[in-house]
Structures are given as C-alpha cells and as structure tokens.
Amino acid sequence: MCTAIERIVNEHRLPEPVYITRPNMPLLNDYIRLLEEIWQNKYLTNQGKFHKRFEASLAQYLDQKHVSLFCNGTVALLVALQALRITSGEVITTPFTFPATSHVLYWNRITPVFCDIDPETLNIDSSRIEELITPDTRAILGVHVYGTPCDVQAIRTIAKRHGLKVIYDAAHAFGTFLKGRSVAGFGDISMLSFHATKPFSTAEGGALVTDSSSLKHRIDSLKNFGIAGEEKVIGPGINGKMSEFSAAYGLLQMEILEEEMHGRAKLASIYRENLRGIPGLTFLEQKPELSGNDAYFPILVTDTVYGMSRDDLCDALRRCNIVARKYFYPLCSRYSCYSRLPSARPEFLPVAERVSKSVLCLPLYGTLGEETVRTVCEILSKLNGKVVS
Numbered sequence: 176m177c178t179a180i181e182r183i184v185n186e187h188r189l190p191e192p193v194y195i196t197r198p199n200m201p202l203l204n205d206y207i208r209l210l211e212e213i214w215q216n217k218y219l220t221n222q223g224k225f226h227k228r229f230e231a232s233l234a235q236y237l238d239q240k241h242v243s244l245f246c247n248g249t250v251a252l253l254v255a256l257q258a259l260r261i262t263s264g265e266v267i268t269t270p271f272t273f274p275a276t277s278h279v280l281y282w283n284r285i286t287p288v289f290c291d292i293d294p295e296t297l298n299i300d301s302s303r304i305e306e307l308i309t310p311d312t313r314a315i316l317g318v319h320v321y322g323t324p325c326d327v328q329a330i331r332t333i334a335k336r337h338g339l340k341v342i343y344d345a346a347h348a349f350g351t352f353l354k355g356r357s358v359a360g361f362g363d364i365s366m367l368s369f370h371a372t373k374p375f376s377t378a379e380g381g382a383l384v385t386d387s388s389s390l391k392h393r394i395d396s397l398k399n400f401g402i403a404g405e406e407k408v409i410g411p412g413i414n415g416k417m418s419e420f421s422a423a424y425g426l427l428q429m430e431i432l433e434e435e436m437h438g439r440a441k442l443a444s445i446y447r448e449n450l451r452g453i454p455g456l457t458f459l460e461q462k463p464e465l466s467g468n469d470a471y472f473p474i475l476v477t478d479t480v481y482g483m484s485r486d487d488l489c490d491a492l493r494r495c496n497i498v499a500r501k502y503f504y505p506l507c508s509r510y511s512c513y514s515r516l517p518s519a520r521p522e523f524l525p526v527a528e529r530v531s532k533s534v535l536c537l538p539l540y541g542t543l544g545e546e547t548v549r550t551v552c553e554i555l556s557k558l559n560g561k562v563v564s
C-alpha cells in the first residue's frame with residue numbers, strides 16, 4: 176500500500192469496526208412484557224395470537240389483502256413457486272442478487288435463465304426479457320435490488336402477453352412505496368425478508384404477499400406441511416412457520432420502523448451530499464415517485480477515473496475499520512452450480528458483470544452517527560486518485 180493511503184488510514188481509522196448494518200432493536204423491557212404473555216399462554220408457534228396480530232398489522236401497513244408470515248425469506252420464496260405450481264421448466268431472473276434467488280429455483284427443479292440488468296436501476300432489464308422466453312418459460316422472477324422497484328408495468332405486460340407468472344423477490348423492499356403503493360404488492364406473489372440485516376427485522380423471518388384468497392390459502396397450508404385441516408393434507412408442504420417469539424418482536428419493530436426509516440434517510444442524504452462530484456464514484460439517484468427505505472447505500476467505482484479499483488477501495492476502507500460489502504459479487508451466474516448454463520455466459524450479461532465488479536455498499540443504518548458517515552465520505556474523497564502500488 177502506498178504511503179499516501181497509509182497516511183489516510185492512520186489519520187482516519189475508526190476505533191471500532193463500522194458494519195454495513197446493525198439491527199434497530201426495540202426496548203428490551205417492551206419485549207420482556209410480550210415474552211411474559213407468551214410464557215402465560217404457552218403458545219410458542221403454529222399461528223398463535225402474536226402471529227395473527229403481526230400478520231394483520233403488516234397487511235394493514237402494506238395495504239395488501241393477504242400476508243403470510245414465514246421463518247425466513249428463502250423458504251417463503253420456495254413456497255411461492257410451489258404455490259404457483261412452478262416446479263419445472265425455466266424462470267427468467269436476474270444474476271445480480273443474493274444466492275437465495277437462484278437457489279430457490281434450483282431447489283424447485285427449475286432452470287434459472289439469467290437476464291442482463293438495467294444500468295439505471297440495477298434490476299432485471301425488462302427490454303431483454305422477451306428474447307429469453309422459450310416454450311419452457313414459466314415465470315419471471317424479478318428482484319427489487321436495494322429496494323428500487325423493477326419495471327413492474329413492463330414486466331406485467333410481457334407476462335400477460337406470454338401467459339407467464341410474475342414473482343418478486345422484494346427482500347430489500349419492505350417500506351418502499353411507488354406512487355404511494357407498497358412495492359411489496361406487485362406480481363402474483365411478492366416475498367419479503369425480515370432478516371436481522373434488514374431495516375425491518377424479526378431476527379430471521381419473511382413473508383409472502385398476494386391479493387389472491389385462493390393463493391393465500393394454498394401458501395398457508397404449504398408452509399404448514401400441506402395441512403389444510405386436522406385430517407386433510409393437500410400436498411407435499413414444508414415447515415415454513417414463524418414462531419410467536421419472532422412475531423411478537425415484529426410487532427415491536429412496527430413501532431420503531433418510522434424512526435429507523437427517518438434515520439436512514441437523513442444519513443443517505445449526507446452520503447449523497449458529500450459523495451456527489453468525487454470523480455469515478457456514482458450512486459443511485461432518488462426518484463420523485465419513489466419513497467425508498469434506504470436499505471443499502473451502494474456506490475459504483477469506475478477504477479480508471481477514481482484511480483483505485485473497487486477491491487482496493489474495499490480493502491483500504493477495511494483498514495480504516497469501515498466494513499463495506501460487495502453486494503452482489505460474484506454474480507449468481509458465476510457460481511459453479513450455474514456457470515455452465517447457456518444464459519450464464521458473461522458476454523450475455525455485460526451490464527451485470529460490470530456492475531458486480533464495481534459495486535460497494537457503504538454502512539447504513541438508523542443509529543449510525545452522522546459524524547461516522549461524514550468520516551466515510553472524507554476517506555472516500557481523500558482516497559480518490561491514490562494509486563495502490
């Protein structure tokens with residue numbers, strides 16, 4: 176590492192690691208009060224009182240007809256495919272996502288067909304979907320990456336034209352609203368993740384959202400071993416249930432959600448203000464029609480302009496105790512389990528390849544101090560142009 180970088184690291188190194196995220200936890204005493212109720216009821220899982228209350232509050236907050244709670248987002252997505260009876264053929268999806276998105280297809284014996292992404296939104300490029308449709312295509316699985324909605328209208332039109340289902344991995348999109356409508360409400364089914372690393376969390380947890388009563392019924396039995404009555408099993412289900420401990424925690428999360436969103440929005444605006452104009456660094460611009468959740472703050476590093484590669488920048492930040500993350504590198508299409516698929520060839524995915532090699536997510540969570548964000552920006556500004564020897 177060159178001396179100029181060494182000097183910046185020594186000057187700005189933070190005393191403790193600053194992680195990409197930290198969960199916003201409710202007051203312990205508030206949770207203890209709910210735990211006392213659980214202790215009294217002795218109902219720990221299987222659609223108990225807290226589960227019912229949490230499901231209803233989420234449906235109300237999202238303004239959606241049906242929400243089904245799950246033990247995590249991955250199992251929820253597995254069940255979404257089963258509920259739509261998509262268990263063979265091909266599904267068109269994005270390679271620029273967390274492994275779970277492709278893996279649920281594989282676990283359902285479906286071949287993922289990777290589509291390139293839009294350079295503006297970093298989501299599946301709707302203008303490239305139709306060329307990938309074959310007689311085996313069953314559905315489109317979009318991901319609202321970093322909470323930015325996919326081109327939902329174009330995808331709906333394509334799906335209608337070709338008789339395909341639409342599923343959204345909305346793991347990042349809880350609390351985002353497009354023209355006032357929850358981003359969790361698009362497609363036949365949307366999946367939410369409430370993992371500890373999300374702005375809204377139940378430690379582990381997730382949900383499926385649909386406006387179809389019959390799908391809600393099928394989802395609820397599939398996540399409970401396929402049971403549809405004491406003496407009735409409608410199909411090979413799984414155990415995807417959320418416990419009362421997570422549901423009670425989720426209810427308390429709803430009370431502190433606004434504060435978390437507010438904190439994130441403020442910090443994201445400080446990032447934007449201070450990073451704008453640093454040569455070779457760009458970030459996603461805010462859209463007036465979108466009320467976002469600031470789940471992540473991704474920057475894209477153009478090494479030839481910034482003077483340092485994304486990987487060297489990530490290393491330099493780590494030396495300053497700033498634990499930025501390369502979400503999402505490598506692309507799913509690069510994993511050994513998918514890299515031999517025809518659609519996984521890098522030359523078919525030029526935008527996704529470029530973005531995954533240049534993206535870096537900076538720390539962002541409600542309780543991250545403003546001063547820390549300013550320090551991260553100062554370091555990014557000072558590192559600009561410092562060539563790694």
Ligand code: T4K
Pocket residue numbers: 194195196197198247248249250272273275276318344346347367368369370371372380381498502
């Ligand atoms: N689809 C998409 C697009 C997703 O992004 C995800 C999950 C899914 C589907 C699947 O949903 P779930 O089945 O998980 O509900 C994390 C999360 O595990 C994962 O949920 C999330 N996406 C992904 C983007 O990030 P890691 O392996 O990068 O997390 P980890 O353990 O390195 O944690 C990051 C930082 O967060 C830590 O350095 C410190 C902090 N942290 C983490 C945990 C777990 C805490 O402060 N407390 C904690 O309890 O995957």
